[in-house]
Amino acid sequence: MKARIIAALFTVIGAGLLILSLQISVPFSYDPLGPKPFPVFVSIALIILPFWIIFFAPDKKADFTIEKRSVKLILILCIYMAAFEYFGFMVSTTFTCCFIARTVGSNRMQGWLTGLLISIVFYGVFRLMLDAQLPLGKIFGID
Amino acid sequence: MKDRFLELKLKCYLFIIVFGILHSYAFAVDNLECIAPAKPGGGHDLTCQLLARSLELTHLSDAPMVIRYMPGGIGALAYNYIAGAKRKSFNTVVAFSTGSALNIAQRKFGKYDEGSVRWLGALVTDYGIIGVSSKSRWRSLKDLLDTLRKRPDLVIFGAGGSIGSQDWMKSALLLKSAGIDPKKIRYVAYEGGGEAINALLSGHIHVFPGDLAESSKYIQAGKLIVLAVFSEKRIKPGYSTIPIATEQGFPVVWPIWRGYYLPPEIPEEDYRWWENTLRRLSTTTLFEEERQRLGFFPFTTIGKDFENFVKTNVQEMRQLAQEFGLVK
Amino acid sequence: MFGLWSGFIAVFNTTHLIILFAGCLTGLMTGILPGIGAVNGIALMLPFVYAYSLPPESALILLAGIYYGAEYGKGVTSILQKSPVSHVHTTQMNGYALTQRGFAGKALLFSAVSSFIGSLLAVVGFITLKPFLNPIISRFGPAEYVALILFVFILVLFLFGTAFIKNLIGLCIGMTIAIVGLDSATGTLRFAFGLPELYDGIDFIIVVIGLFTLGEALLLIEQTTNTRRIEQKITIGFNHVKAIFKHCWSIIRCSLIGFIIGGLPGTGSSVAGAAAYHIEKHINRKKTDADGADEKGIVAAVSAGNAAAISAFIPLLSLGIPGSATTAVLLGAMLMMSLNPGPMFFIQQTNMIWMLLASMLVGNVMLLFMNGLFIRFFSRMIQIPHWILVPFIVVVSFVGVYVVQHTMLSIAIMLILGIVSYLLRKLDYSIVPVILGYILGEPLEVQLRRALAISGGEVGILFQGFINQLLWICALMVILFRLRQKIRVFR
Numbered sequence: 001m002k003a004r005i006i007a008a009l010f011t012v013i014g015a016g017l018l019i020l021s022l023q024i025s026v027p028f029s030y031d032p033l034g035p036k037p038f039p040v041f042v043s044i045a046l047i048i049l050p051f052w053i054i055f056f057a058p059d060k061k062a063d064f065t066i067e068k069r070s071v072k073l074i075l076i077l078c079i080y081m082a083a084f085e086y087f088g089f090m091v092s093t094t095f096t097c098c099f100i101a102r103t104v105g106s107n108r109m110q111g112w113l114t115g116l117l118i119s120i121v122f123y124g125v126f127r128l129m130l131d132a133q134l135p136l137g138k139i140f141g142i143d
Numbered sequence: 144m145k146d147r148f149l150e151l152k153l154k155c156y157l158f159i160i161v162f163g164i165l166h167s168y169a170f171a172v173d174n175l176e177c178i179a180p181a182k183p184g185g186g187h188d189l190t191c192q193l194l195a196r197s198l199e200l201t202h203l204s205d206a207p208m209v210i211r212y213m214p215g216g217i218g219a220l221a222y223n224y225i226a227g228a229k230r231k232s233f234n235t236v237v238a239f240s241t242g243s244a245l246n247i248a249q250r251k252f253g254k255y256d257e258g259s260v261r262w263l264g265a266l267v268t269d270y271g272i273i274g275v276s277s278k279s280r281w282r283s284l285k286d287l288l289d290t291l292r293k294r295p296d297l298v299i300f301g302a303g304g305s306i307g308s309q310d311w312m313k314s315a316l317l318l319k320s321a322g323i324d325p326k327k328i329r330y331v332a333y334e335g336g337g338e339a340i341n342a343l344l345s346g347h348i349h350v351f352p353g354d355l356a357e358s359s360k361y362i363q364a365g366k367l368i369v370l371a372v373f374s375e376k377r378i379k380p381g382y383s384t385i386p387i388a389t390e391q392g393f394p395v396v397w398p399i400w401r402g403y404y405l406p407p408e409i410p411e412e413d414y415r416w417w418e419n420t421l422r423r424l425s426t427t428t429l430f431e432e433e434r435q436r437l438g439f440f441p442f443t444t445i446g447k448d449f450e451n452f453v454k455t456n457v458q459e460m461r462q463l464a465q466e467f468g469l470v471k
Numbered sequence: 472m473f474g475l476w477s478g479f480i481a482v483f484n485t486t487h488l489i490i491l492f493a494g495c496l497t498g499l500m501t502g503i504l505p506g507i508g509a510v511n512g513i514a515l516m517l518p519f520v521y522a523y524s525l526p527p528e529s530a531l532i533l534l535a536g537i538y539y540g541a542e543y544g545k546g547v548t549s550i551l552q553k554s555p556v557s558h559v560h561t562t563q564m565n566g567y568a569l570t571q572r573g574f575a576g577k578a579l580l581f582s583a584v585s586s587f588i589g590s591l592l593a594v595v596g597f598i599t600l601k602p603f604l605n606p607i608i609s610r611f612g613p614a615e616y617v618a619l620i621l622f623v624f625i626l627v628l629f630l631f632g633t634a635f636i637k638n639l640i641g642l643c644i645g646m647t648i649a650i651v652g653l654d655s656a657t658g659t660l661r662f663a664f665g666l667p668e669l670y671d672g673i674d675f676i677i678v679v680i681g682l683f684t685l686g687e688a689l690l691l692i693e694q695t696t697n698t699r700r701i702e703q704k705i706t707i708g709f710n711h712v713k714a715i716f717k718h719c720w721s722i723i724r725c726s727l728i729g730f731i732i733g734g735l736p737g738t739g740s741s742v743a744g745a746a747a748y749h750i751e752k753h754i755n756r757k758k759t760d761a762d763g764a765d766e767k768g769i770v771a772a773v774s775a776g777n778a779a780a781i782s783a784f785i786p787l788l789s790l791g792i793p794g795s796a797t798t799a800v801l802l803g804a805m806l807m808m809s810l811n812p813g814p815m816f817f818i819q820q821t822n823m824i825w826m827l828l829a830s831m832l833v834g835n836v837m838l839l840f841m842n843g844l845f846i847r848f849f850s851r852m853i854q855i856p857h858w859i860l861v862p863f864i865v866v867v868s869f870v871g872v873y874v875v876q877h878t879m880l881s882i883a884i885m886l887i888l889g890i891v892s893y894l895l896r897k898l899d900y901s902i903v904p905v906i907l908g909y910i911l912g913e914p915l916e917v918q919l920r921r922a923l924a925i926s927g928g929e930v931g932i933l934f935q936g937f938i939n940q941l942l943w944i945c946a947l948m949v950i951l952f953r954l955r956q957k958i959r960v961f962r
Contacts, residue, residue, distance in 0.1 A: 046643050104692055184809055
């Protein structure tokens with residue numbers, strides 16, 4: 001059942017893409033195809049193909065479970081993303097690593113240790129060795 | 144592990160973090176930054192390198208200049224960044240060129256236009272060319288265009304840019320001045336100048352509307368012949384034997400000037416500093432040498448002059464874009 | 472041969488040797504670590520490599536080292552662990568069987584030696600073939616590329632595990648991601664929603680890290696905690712070394728098979744490994760020695776797999792067409808480092824290619840020693856607890872994407888792709904068509920339109936010329952072969 005829902009989702013996305021593709025405006029082009037046909041073709045394929053899965057596919061592996069751990073991880077990642085630039089790399093990484101470690105089953109100390117170690121090491125490597133910028137946190141007034 | 148030990152460790156780490164943040168803060172502010180809105184190795188990269196190295200050699204600035212790459216939308220990403228998030232910054236300058244102006248004119252930079260940033264100045268330029276393979280029979284623009292009129296399939300244009308890009312514009316302007324509709328020819332877009340030159344030399348395309356600087360090594364090797372240069376006068380020294388388009392009866396001029404812009408709300412005294420530094424830089428011999436080393440030609444316009452120049456340029460490009468039906 | 476000699480000279484300077492060593496070691500380690508593997512190894516190293524701004528030649532040596540190093544590493548993990556994420560199923564079956572019987576050391580030795588010989592023979596093969604490649608690849612014009620890419624698509628669609636429809640959907644998803652951005656021929660924006668960050672499309676590193684690394688991480692944390700510790704001491708006795716000679720012909724045979732299969736565009740080391748395994752089984756069906764059978768299984772799959780990994784470089788470097796997910800990621804990585812594999816690159820940058828080949832020879836020797844010396848360390852590495860591994864993967868992903876494009880949008884896209892990848896894997900879709908669709912979608916469209924621009928609109932240009940026709944015929948054969956299989960199953 002879940003497989004069918006996802007397949008239907010693809011069809012919907014395909015339809016959305018089709019609408020977008022048809023809106024592509026081309027002043028003119030030198031090749032007979034232009035930038036439109038390819039996206040249109042792909043989106044139509046995305047609309048039609050899932051129907052086969054919805055109607056004809058055997059159900060042997062159609063069901064699956066999404067474990068709570070994965071959902072937790074996804075949530076943590078979303079928060080990490082939101083906090084990344086605002087709180088800065090070091091702080092958000094420390095917290096995130098700790099939460100992830102806890103989710104996977106470590107104890108508190110291990111979690112914090114991992115977090116601190118990873119955030120410091122990474123910041124050091126990237127900033128000093130590779131000269132790449134990592135955000136330090138708008139909350140501290142650094143941009 | 145005992146708990147006490149860990150507490151101490153955590154405190155140490157915390158200290159390191161705080162220290163690191165403060166240190167980096169200090170670190171971050173000192174440097175000057177030149178943003179090249181493209182991948183490393185392109186024209187914008189060279190523009191920034193020119194500035195960075197000249198500043199270093201002439202000691203006109205105490206702080207070193209770092210080059211940062213911000214590819215995205217042929218300059219759109221960097222433009223949006225400076226006009227938006229970094230509008231008040233004073234240590235960041237961004238490379239800019241004719242191609243970027245063209246994109247502004249075609250409204251490809253999102254909601255920002257030529258009034259959204261502070262224009263600093265331009266120091267060098269390059270010139271457009273019409274190049275053909277040394278194996279081809281044409282020796283002048285007239286030859287080429289005559290063949291084009293009779294057999295359009297024997298004169299395939301190709302360059303490292305899409306329709307509406309600089310390279311395409313050069314050919315479009317040339318064709319327009321010869322009375323040929325640019326839509327009626329064959330044009331193949333490649334990913335970059337190098338790929339297009341390769342296609343030219345292998346015979347897949349026949350005409351290459353490119354730039355002088357990127358073609359120079361092929362010209363010197365004798366593999367690429369320049370039928371015309373899109374400049375006001377013949378280029379001395381070095382290329383004085385190459386005729387310009389105007390003297391062949393096709394008044395097309397296309398310089399690829401390279402300059403810099405600053406954030407729109409940069410404090411006045413910082414703007415003055417940049418302007419003066421640039422002026423002094425352009426008069427030094429060290430700068431001249433750097434310019435020659437990179438294969439560019441002189442073109443110095445700074446401050447208000449540059450601002451007017453850019454705005455006029457963008458306006459002209461807008462008109463061209465409309466004429467050629469590139470924008471609605 | 473002068474070329475190879477100059478290649479060696481170029482390789483034997485300190486920087487390059489260090490880089491080569493780093494690459495091989497990283498590859499080996501990431502190949503061994505559960506949940507990572509070659510693709511992720513390259514993806515994880517990318518942010519470091521990119522930020523460090525290595526010159527193209529060094530980048531090439533490094534990336535290649537990671538790639539074939541990981542291939543070595545795969546053998547180790549599958550022997551020591553029954554991990555569902557391991558790719559080389561056959562080695563796993565036999566290798567793990569040997570481990571269970573207490574012969575882990577022997578299995579590892581066999582794996583190491585077979586990897587070494589397989590790779591070596593493949594490099595020699597590459598070197599031998601090189602002069603013959605130039606005339607072929609300079610005939611490749613846009614039409615030939617279209618035929619080739621479609622051939623690769625057909626190979627992936629039809630010969631790849633699960634359902635054809637699922638592969639096709641995956642391919643379309645990949646192509647959709649590739650469409651986002653400015654159209655290179657006309658400059659029109661597609662699927663960009665007016666966001667300047669999307670003008671250049673969705674960057675390669677976002678796609679790779681999202682689809683592979685994050686997706687893998689999500690799957691990884693669902694596994695219950697680690698396998699039990701490796702009880703046995705890993706010892707390698709002298710009689711083990713002697714035992715290898717028994718299989719010497721198998722090794723050579725399978726290396727050859729691997730070399731040929733890997734050299735075809737569209738196939739990767741897993742296919743080669745499986746094919747060699749089955750062929751060896753068939754050849755040796757009369758022998759009944761259980762130990763020997765397991766040994767042969769390892770030897771066959773590993774030598775073929777490594778040979779294929781090396782020979783996959785041939786179509787990759789000469790045409791710029793990847794044949795597997797791993798090579799696709801490798802291609803993307805090369806493009807990021809301003810290397811542009813393809814005929815132009817192959818013919819003009821001969822020195823770089825020779826240096827690469829020399830580095831492969833040296834690298835393989837390095838790997839053999841690493842395998843031998845560090846094997847105990849590596850086998851303990853497999854047991855890295857997840858609470859260190861997963862945060863590490865996550866942070867590298869975020870940093871990697873951020874360093875390339877400093878926008879949160881890219882991280883958001885990476886997350887979305889990660890979730891999508893996770894769901895797809897759960898539904899038994901393979902990610903390989905997706906990444907291939909992404910990497911090859913744009914070249915397909917560009918070359919098709921270029922071919923039509925040159926021919927003035929005639930589709931016939933796609934079917935002219937020897938190479939085109941050959942490719943179309945092969946594609947047809949693959950389709951027919953598969954249909955025949957399906958019909959047989961039906962009866």
